[in-house]
Amino acid sequence: MSTFTPVDWQTRPAPQSAGEWIARAAEVATVLATDAAARDHAGATPYAEVQLLKESGLVTLLGPVAHGGAGEDWTTAYRVVREVSKADGSIAQLLGYHYLWNWAARLVGTREQWEHVEAEAARNRWFFGGAVNPRDADVIVTEDGDDLVFTGRKTFSTGSRISDVTVLEGVFEGTDQHVFAIVRSDSDGLTFHDDWDNIGQRLTESGGVTLDGVRTPWSSAAGYVDKKFQPRIYNTLNVPTIQLVFVNFYLGIAAGALQTAATYTREKTRPWLHGGHERAVDEPYVIDIYGDLTAKLWAVEALADAVAAEGQRLHEDPDAVTEQTRGEFEVRVAAVKARATDVALEVSHRIFEATGARSTSHAEGLDRFWRNVRTHTLHDPVFYKRREVGRWVLDGELPEPTWYS
Known part of the structure; x- marks a missing residue:
């Protein structure tokens, strides 16, 4: 696990423009570049790297200003990802996937759902992972009272092992109806496997995940109103x-x-x-x-x-x-x-x-x-x-x- 020289981001004014956020990303890249080759060789779980993304404020780039986010848009987010990847492609992938999973509530959910998710994510500086690999046999979702229960396995789950929350995806049993929900990454029944051993992007923690009866309230089912999906x-x-x-x-x-x-x-x-x-x-x-x-x-x-x-x-x-x-x-x-x-x-x-x-x-x-x-x-x-x-x-x-x- 890497340790980085402390940067005084917490005592400096937060960036106020897209250009300043891209410059902040370049600062993060400079820190990552100091030992990028060594960290790639070690292939250790990037806890310190994710903490660096949080301390720099990059994780809340797309979040609402009212709750501590930067309120920036996707054009800035893409440039930030590009800057970080100049030093470390793995950490840039984690950040880019985080932006997508953070935005997933807005893509799929109701206004009430995405406003809640984005506010909580910005306030708590959540880092997102996702267990949404479409090439696998789908995770099965069943009902149990007011809860949904996810059971199955995904081969890839980028970032989940070092995330605060994970986006789950599955299919209701006996149907072709998909459902997305966000759960805490330490939820009971959610097990991330240390089996990512590929030649590249070695620090993305993209290994498999098992879902053994992971429970979440029906209200967390993105885009569902009265148990019916509202497509757009x-x-x-x-x-x-x-x-x-x-x-x-x-x-x-x-x-x-x-x-x-x-x-x-x-x-x-x-x-x-x-x-x-x-x-x-x-x-x-x-x-x-x-x-x-x-x-x-x-x-x-x-x-x-x-x-x-x-x-x-x-x-x-x-x-x-x-x-x-x-x-x-x-x-x-x-x-x-x-x-x-x-x-x-x-x-x-x-x-x-x-x-x-x-x-x-x-x-x-x-x-x-x-x-x-x-x-x-x-x-x-x-x-x-x-x-x-x-x-x-x-x-x-x-x-x-x-x-x-």
Whole structure:
């Protein structure tokens, strides 16, 4: 477990603008960067890292100002995730998923429910996890008086083991009707397994979870009124919203890879003995690599910011979201997801062409950028993202809302 040098955030005025919050995220990234490679190698549960996110105020970025939140919007949240991921992709993923799960009450719940959840989350600086992996056989939900009972298992539950509250998802027994509810992460019957052992995103605590009769009041069933779900098209915005989280931590990881590699090239890379240059930074091929990769990254960052702004307009008027506006937004998200995936993978492996053989040392940890991108970009096949865009271009076909589109 890491310990960080204390930062005086508690004695300083809270950021008052989007730019100041992004600068705060950059400060957090600076702290995380001090031992990022060592923490990645250790793979320890990130208790100290989550505490850092709380102390910095980043966990309440989207929360209501009246209850201690920053009242910022999704365009700022995405940029914050991107900044943090320059230093540590795992912690950025945890933060981005936290934002989505915190917002899930607003996406799915009634006004009374989401106002209550957001107020409590901001006041108590809750950190959210989620046990909502759609690829597993669904958790079964039954009724017991005024309670709902969740029973089953999920293979992945990102962040739950170090969270204060967890979003549960299951299906009512004998139906195809889904239900979401937020419970305390220390609830009876909720067991998180220490079985996340993947090559990348190693600190995300994305292991499995068992739900053995986890109870929660009927009133916590998001979006249900008198035991009947109240559907809105806005409910389906969860997928493009979280996919933009993915986009931004991919881009942040790529930017961090470039920054770290450039520092290594300036300070350690030796020029090729037959190249005729005294410094590696004067090698034409090295200059070309950094110029090429930076130009590609900047282009996708600009697209990501534009798409985030389009999504924010939908979030600002949920009741006005239509199948058409939702579908067109998903197409745009699919396009930037595809480009971010390709560019982040290219950046994170091509940096080695500019840093040289010695940069592959285990101690340098440059491989973590590629491992992190490669691991998470397998979340869903990029082929299907390009397909969404292609079908829309050729036939005007809008993506059907699913767990992945």
